[in-house]
Amino acid sequence: MDQKLTLLTTESRNERTMHIDTADTAEILRVMNEEDQKVALAVQQVLPDVETAINFAFESLKNGGRLIYLGAGTSGRLGVLDAVECPPTFSTDPSLVQGIMAGGEKAFVKAVEGAEDKEELGEQDLRDIQLSSNDTVMGIAASGRTPYVIGALKYARSVGAKAVALSCNENSPISQVADLSIEVVVGPEVLTGSTRLKAATAHKMILNMISTTTMIKLGKAYENLMVDVHVSNFKLKERATNIIRKITNVSYEQAKETLELANNEVKTAIVMIKTGREYEEAKKLLEQAKGYVRTAIELSKN
Structure with a gap:
């Protein structure tokens, strides 16, 4: 050696x-x-x-x-x-x-x-x-x-x-x-x-x-939850739905429905529920916030 x-x-x-x-x-x-x-x-x-x-x-x-x-x-x-x-x-x-x-x-x-x-x-x-x-x-x-x-x-x-x-x-x-x-x-x-x-x-x-x-x-988490998880199968869709529920305190049905309306984008679904905005508006808020959920929610108050 x-x-x-x-x-x-x-x-x-x-x-x-x-x-x-x-x-x-x-x-x-x-x-x-x-x-x-x-x-x-x-x-x-x-x-x-x-x-x-x-x-x-x-x-x-x-x-x-x-x-x-x-x-x-x-x-x-x-x-x-x-x-x-x-x-x-x-x-x-x-x-x-x-x-x-x-x-x-x-x-x-x-x-x-x-x-x-x-x-x-x-x-x-x-x-x-x-x-x-x-x-x-x-x-x-x-x-x-x-x-x-x-x-x-x-x-x-x-x-x-x-x-x-x-x-x-x-x-x-x-x-x-x-x-x-x-x-x-x-x-x-x-x-x-x-x-x-x-x-x-x-x-x-x-x-x-x-x-x-x-x-x-880079904004991939909100609190200690993975809010940018890629929804590619049933297990991950269930995880995403539960993440949305934990953050927004809505029902399972509303979380799942909003996730679907948000094209399976967890961040967008959270902003939609938290701000009461439709998909396109929530997407625009996230873009302005450079992907940070907390910032997007704050921007909606202005």
């Missing part, structure tokens, strides 16, 4: 699990659970950096740019997972938050060997989506040394996009080529080097924070 690799926190041996191969099932589960409890505390330590990343993403999306997650292996899959959940949860266009994996889409379900080892491939994947200075790129690598991610972050900075590095090691190479580094140090894994465990959990928590908080700031 590369000597530099053995020095990484993510590759060091966990003293608590040296004899895990002889432990019974209950003991393995106990120690894994105890190690996992350290993850949230590690994330807590980097919240100021996460806040800065959210500000980058918010400014990008507000000004017509995109949030791009990019990585290899587990790191890449986590980015894709967070990205693909944005359209159904927040009614965003699929191009707005994107996940890019070394090796392409097929690498999501089957490892593509060697795809992460070339910097130029990371750059090329960003060129292929016409990366611009309005975008924010988040390069994800638990080790912090993946060439694919390094190449992508270098290219992102060269075109003026915000470049954010997310890793689990201090002073990582990807941090050196980014505008901002988030180094969430979770300590040695239960199985040495298996960063799909604590490292991946920490990264998923942070990616969830970034996308969810950014969407809240």
